[in-house]
Amino acid sequence: MPSTTYKTSGLKNLEQAIAELGKQSGFKVLTGAMRDAAKPIIKASRDNAPKGNTGKLKKGIRSQVFRGKGKSDSVATLHVGFHRQTSWYGQILERGAKKHTIKPRAKGGKKVLKINGSYRSSTNHPGTKSYPMLKQAFDAQHKNAIKILKQRLKERIILEAVKKYGKSAR
Known part of the structure; x- marks a missing residue:
């Protein structure tokens, strides 16, 4: 599956806050925010998917977050695609x-x-022929996903800091 990489700018304060939370808490914040950001893309993909008898294709469109490779602990990769066991044929439909x-x-x-x-x-x-449900959804929703990512990162950093340091973290 072709991939698209976005490097966000203007988030140095958020990256620093994630690093201050520590590896485990920071990654928890990052993965949660990325999963939330993927939701509009997944919903649009499921709406674009052809209607079948079982619904396995729509249910099989999922997201997964992987720990990224980088100098910082605040690096992760988000994959949105088809579940290999239940909707493996989605890749064939997507590409033709x-x-x-x-x-x-x-x-x-x-x-x-x-x-x-x-x-x-x-x-x-x-x-x-190809039936590009993921590509269409990504093209339509990627700006919305980035807005959600920024907002959820801010919210989750505050929540995790309060859990870790108490109310004085604000």
């Missing part, structure tokens, strides 16, 4: 698929595909 030949897997020594009741040694897949 080229024409290709489907060959059978060897099961018990037999190399045969069963398609609509008939047996074949291989079949040609015509390919599919």
Whole structure:
């Protein structure tokens, strides 16, 4: 999945406050704020997703935060995508698929595909057009997500500081 990186500026005070909270508390603040910021993108992605019988594709659009690599403890990466086990086919819908030949897997020594009741040694897949639900949602909601991230960082830093240092932290 193509990725987009945003480096925020004007947040030196927030980064310093996160560092002062310590590694564990700072990362907790950062991950919580990033998950909150991802919510409008996830909602828009689910709204863009095609309606299916099971709803697994919509439910499978999720976010995950990873500890980033950097000089500071206030670095993290947010991924928004499809759950690998329940909605793996979302990536195929998102990007589309080229024409290709489907060959059978060897099961018990037999190399045969069963398609609509008939047996074949291989079949040609015509390919599919892309259905970019994540990209459209990201393009529409990324500015809103950054606003939410800034606001939630401020709120969560205050809450975590109060938990850690008491009311005198304000």
